[in-house]
Amino acid sequence: MAIPEHRDADISSGSAEQFVIELCGVSRSFGGPGALERLGLGRGSPVIHAVRDVSFGLRQGEVLGIVGESGCGKSTLARMVAGILKPTAGEIRWHGKPLSSLRGREGKAARLKAQMVFQNPWSAMNPRLRAAEIVAEAPRIHGLIPRGEQDAYVAHHFLLAGLDPALGDRYPHQLSGGQRQRLVIARALAVVPEMLVCDEAVAALDVSIQAQILNMLMDLREKLDLTSMFISHDLGVIEHLSDRVVVMYLGRVVENAEVAELFERPNHPYTRALLEELPRIDGERRPFAAIEGELPSPLNPPPGCAFHPRCPFAMERCRREAPALLPVASGHLSACHLNDMA
Amino acid sequence: MHTAPAAARLVPVLTVEDLTTVFPTPRGLVKAVDGLSFSVGAGRVMGLVGESGSGKSVTGYSIMGLVEPPGHIAGGRILFAGRDLVRQSRTEMRSLRGRAIAMIFQDPAMTLNPVLRISTQMVEAIRAHEKIPRAEAWKRSRDALGLVGIPSPDERMSAYPHEFSGGMRQRVAIAIALLHRPSLIIADEPTTALDVTIQSQILARMQLLMKQYDMAMIWISHDLSVVSRLCDDIAVMYAGRLVETGLADRVIAHPRHPYTRGLIDSLPSRARRGERLRQIEGMMPEPLDLPEGCVFSNRCPRADAACRANPVMSVSTYGAWQWRCVHPLNEGPVHGHS
Ligand SMILES: Nc1ncnc2c1ncn2[C@@H]1O[C@H](COP(=O)(O)OP(=O)(O)OP(=O)(O)O)[C@@H](O)[C@H]1O
Ligand SMILES: Nc1ncnc2c1ncn2[C@@H]1O[C@H](COP(=O)(O)OP(=O)(O)OP(=O)(O)O)[C@@H](O)[C@H]1O
Ligand code: SF4
Ligand SMILES: [Mg+2]
Ligand SMILES: [Mg+2]
Numbered sequence: 001m002a003i004p005e006h007r008d009a010d011i012s013s014g015s016a017e018q019f020v021i022e023l024c025g026v027s028r029s030f031g032g033p034g035a036l037e038r039l040g041l042g043r044g045s046p047v048i049h050a051v052r053d054v055s056f057g058l059r060q061g062e063v064l065g066i067v068g069e070s071g072c073g074k075s076t077l078a079r080m081v082a083g084i085l086k087p088t089a090g091e092i093r094w095h096g097k098p099l100s101s102l103r104g105r106e107g108k109a110a111r112l113k114a115q116m117v118f119q120n121p122w123s124a125m126n127p128r129l130r131a132a133e134i135v136a137e138a139p140r141i142h143g144l145i146p147r148g149e150q151d152a153y154v155a156h157h158f159l160l161a162g163l164d165p166a167l168g169d170r171y172p173h174q175l176s177g178g179q180r181q182r183l184v185i186a187r188a189l190a191v192v193p194e195m196l197v198c199d200e201a202v203a204a205l206d207v208s209i210q211a212q213i214l215n216m217l218m219d220l221r222e223k224l225d226l227t228s229m230f231i232s233h234d235l236g237v238i239e240h241l242s243d244r245v246v247v248m249y250l251g252r253v254v255e256n257a258e259v260a261e262l263f264e265r266p267n268h269p270y271t272r273a274l275l276e277e278l279p280r281i282d283g284e285r286r287p288f289a290a291i292e293g294e295l296p297s298p299l300n301p302p303p304g305c306a307f308h309p310r311c312p313f314a315m316e317r318c319r320r321e322a323p324a325l326l327p328v329a330s331g332h333l334s335a336c337h338l339n340d341m342a
Numbered sequence: 343m344h345t346a347p348a349a350a351r352l353v354p355v356l357t358v359e360d361l362t363t364v365f366p367t368p369r370g371l372v373k374a375v376d377g378l379s380f381s382v383g384a385g386r387v388m389g390l391v392g393e394s395g396s397g398k399s400v401t402g403y404s405i406m407g408l409v410e411p412p413g414h415i416a417g418g419r420i421l422f423a424g425r426d427l428v429r430q431s432r433t434e435m436r437s438l439r440g441r442a443i444a445m446i447f448q449d450p451a452m453t454l455n456p457v458l459r460i461s462t463q464m465v466e467a468i469r470a471h472e473k474i475p476r477a478e479a480w481k482r483s484r485d486a487l488g489l490v491g492i493p494s495p496d497e498r499m500s501a502y503p504h505e506f507s508g509g510m511r512q513r514v515a516i517a518i519a520l521l522h523r524p525s526l527i528i529a530d531e532p533t534t535a536l537d538v539t540i541q542s543q544i545l546a547r548m549q550l551l552m553k554q555y556d557m558a559m560i561w562i563s564h565d566l567s568v569v570s571r572l573c574d575d576i577a578v579m580y581a582g583r584l585v586e587t588g589l590a591d592r593v594i595a596h597p598r599h600p601y602t603r604g605l606i607d608s609l610p611s612r613a614r615r616g617e618r619l620r621q622i623e624g625m626m627p628e629p630l631d632l633p634e635g636c637v638f639s640n641r642c643p644r645a646d647a648a649c650r651a652n653p654v655m656s657v658s659t660y661g662a663w664q665w666r667c668v669h670p671l672n673e674g675p676v677h678g679h680s
Contacts, residue, residue: 178394
């Protein structure tokens with residue numbers, strides 16, 4: 001498959017070198033015929049197009065927020081950016097070099113520089129290591145800890161993530177859910193990454209600790225110019241933390257804009273529906289309302305615009321033709337046919 | 343006079359009295375839950391909130407009889423369906439679990455077996471308590487997946503857990519908990535990975551089921567915006583203890599405990615974009631290292647010598663509203679309270 005050109009180019013208004021990481025037409029699918037099926041033995045599993053033709057770039061020190069419904073491909077995208085999962089099409093560039101071309105030492109360094117905070121802390125940790133060892137392991141192997149200073153190094157990173165260093169001798173199962181989540185954050189910070197990919201990193205945390213962690217991330221960004229990609233279903237968190245926001249729907253980017261622009265002038269009907277649902281605490285008990293219509297399936301994506309079965313503005317054209325992601329204002333991209341009408 | 347307690351409060355499905363659950367550790371005895379009391383009525387949702395590590399999950403495990411040894415319940419009673427669960431045998435608890443009481447675990451990995459297909463797990467879960475034909479159990483499972491908003495449920499039945507997204511795994515765990523229409527559901531942060539739209543859809547369906555089957559639910563969550571919309575009652579925990587409880591909308595609108603106030607103030611929606619969020623200063627103390635007097639006194643903006651002196655704090659009451667604080671906020675009759 002040909003690599004589609006990077007549609008974001010007009011936003012970056014500069015060379016690719018400016019980007020810490022850049023995605024060009026990245027896709028990832030799962031399933032399809034496996035080795036056995038290709039030999040004619042057994043059925044293949046259905047093909048799931050988890051991420052389709054995604055392009056964007058992140059500059060040094062930028063925080064990119066990613067939002068979208070459950071199952072729309074956010075974690076799949078995050079794993080590709082962190083170098084844990086290979087795209088099935090398209091290319092990811094790390095400081096201008098294709099990730100796939102970085103091998104050996106260079107590849108390892110790139111993977112270390114982009115650290116991921118996983119959505120599911122449970123499966124991301126070795127249950128047989130104590131908390132302190134989980135944090136110390138990687139930086140020790142990579143020679144980041146000065147001799148004889150392991151305890152202090154670990155304690156420092158525990159505190160950064162809002163964890164009491166006294167918990168260092170616990171095993172993961174002896175920690176509460178939020179303590180485990182912070183342990184994963186401490187582990188990611190301990191290798192002094194250049195980029196942090198946070199997948200629902202604060203979802204399991206109560207608001208006060210969420211606030212601590214978000215404040216800490218904002219400090220780190222100021223101090224270390226840390227670049228991050230922040231996935232969250234919580235629009236409040238995204239609005240608060242991000243410089244730019246990418247909205248995904250069924251594997252595709254439907255809108256990409258600076259945070260103030262997105263929240264003040266959302267363009268895509270899906271984004272607008274999301275913003276209407278923004279939860280507020282007003283002490284009033286209202287029934288829960290949802291975006292109308294069935295959730296789309298990546299096994300069987302609707303033709304045309306994937307959002308059309310649920311879109312209040314859908315027209316005949318939306319059922320036939322997929323809208324392209326095009327600029328609607330300076331630095332603001334959206335994929336909706338309505339923008340052609342004006 | 344005070345509003346009469348809602349009728350359901352008079353016939354609670356679950357009553358927890360003075361529950362204390364401990365974990366022996368090399369550094370000493372950790373009291374994860376310390377003298378906790380509350381009750382949940384039929385058809386009602388009780389929101390259990392509190393900072394990370396405050397003892398919410400351990401409370402759930404205690405009710406389920408799933409505290410991991412050497413941890414154990416050191417005192418108190420858990421009354422459910424006319425019996426004290428603390429005194430039930432393992433076999434009795436096993437037959438109650440899943441059928442009469444179900445827990446949606448904070449981590450779906452605790453519900454889902456990674457090496458079995460979703461269909462196998464759900465069908466077995468049904469047949470463990472009900473002798474119905476496989477085909478029927480399969481259909482019911484598929485419908486349950488549809489109910490929690492998994493698209494293409496027929497095809498997805500044969501998938502393995504790792505082929506699902508984080509939020510989809512959470513939804514499968516919810517679907518499994520609902521399979522037997524239990525009379526009590528303990529939902530431990532069940533929608534943390536779900537976006538508002540799907541969350542709303544699931545909560546709307548759960549609210550309907552709760553009414554239909556008169557189920558009671560404990561909703562463990564740190565998300566006060568969900569709690570304020572979903573829950574009838576609220577219980578706020580701090581360092582293993584209950585610090586405030588009452589009707590959810592009242593408590594959230596006019597919290598009396600400074601800790602509850604702090605939780606509400608740190609919501610991101612209360613701050614402006616890019617601004618530092620307000621946070622409760624300091625960390626929750628280690629259970630082994632609690633301050634004298636009020637457990638919140640080392641972080642509380644209102645704390646004074648009186649707070650640090652009182653070793654055991656009395657509970658103040660206003661109708662069904664209770665709080666443990668020497669200097670509560672919003673004192674006096676609350677606006678809108680008849
Ligand atoms: N097996 C164990 N051994 C020792 N301590 C434990 C064990 N399980 C839990 N604890 C401790 O008990 C306290 C309460 O834990 P619990 O899991 O109930 O917290 P929680 O309120 O559910 O927090 P979170 O919101 O982070 O999930 C924590 O300090 C935790 O470290
Ligand atoms: N290893 C896999 N095998 C098969 N399908 C997969 C695999 N990983 C992800 N998928 C599918 O890809 C789609 C996107 O999943 P992904 O985990 O990226 O979603 P997400 O946006 O992170 O959702 P959530 O908010 O629920 O975590 C889902 O339909 C999921 O079932
Ligand atoms: S392209 Fe059509 S269906 Fe899609 S969001 Fe725009 S108006 Fe709605
Ligand atoms: Mg995910
Ligand atoms: Mg918990």
